[in-house]
Amino acid sequence: MKINLKSGIDKLLFGMKQKDVIADYGKPSKEYKDEDDNLILVYNTLKMRLTFYQDEEFKLGYIVASSPNLELFGNKIIGKKIADVKKDLAKSSIIKFTQEEFDTFENYFNEENWIIFQTEFDEVVKFEIGAIINQKDEFDWKFGKK
Template identity: 80%
Template sequence: MKINLKNGIDKLLFGMKQNDVVALYGKPNRNYKDEDGNLIFAYNTLKMRLTFYQEEDLKLGYIVASSPDLELLGNTIIGKTINEVKKELVAKAITKFTQEDFDTFENFFNEENWFILQTEFDEVVKFELGAIINAKDEFDWKFGKK
């Protein structure tokens, strides 16, 4: 599954509504609301969790994925060491990360593309991608744009 930075993953585009996602992937294995009232879809086979923002008319705004099939700029990332992934990203001009540690996990956040590489024991275990906020401080929704 191809990660499309600033846009989504695979056929998913930021700004889609639940019915758009269900039309692509079928009903989720689980759906629930988080503490902020956002709607969450979980797809087991895709190994993805999708967040539809309550304050944004329930548009898809955040994706968490852990499938070994994920590809970031032509390279798989899940299961590789963080140094290996960062080295591959340097070749694609992605070099800036803010690191946050908690317990056995570390998050490597790239603000420019609004993604997080999460590691445990130095290995990438999860990828998170959020919708971009533009210069007007609004979400830059990709779905439905020409």
């Protein structure tokens, strides 16, 4: 599954509604609301959790994924050493990361692309990507744009 920076993953585009996602991927394994009343769809087979923002008309705005099939610039990322992932990203001029530590986990956040690589024991175990906020302080929705 190809990660499309600033846009989404695979056929998932930021700005899609629940019905659009279900049309492409079928019924989710689980569906619930979080503490902010956002809609969450979970797809176990895809190893993805999708967040639809309540205050944005329930548009897809955030994806958390841990599928071993995730690819960024043609390179698999899950299970790879973070140093190798960062080396691959540097070839595409993605070099700025803010690092946070939580117990055995570390997060590497790149704000420009709104991506997070979560590692444990120096290996990427989870990837997160969020919709970009533009210069007008609004979400840059990709779905439906030509």
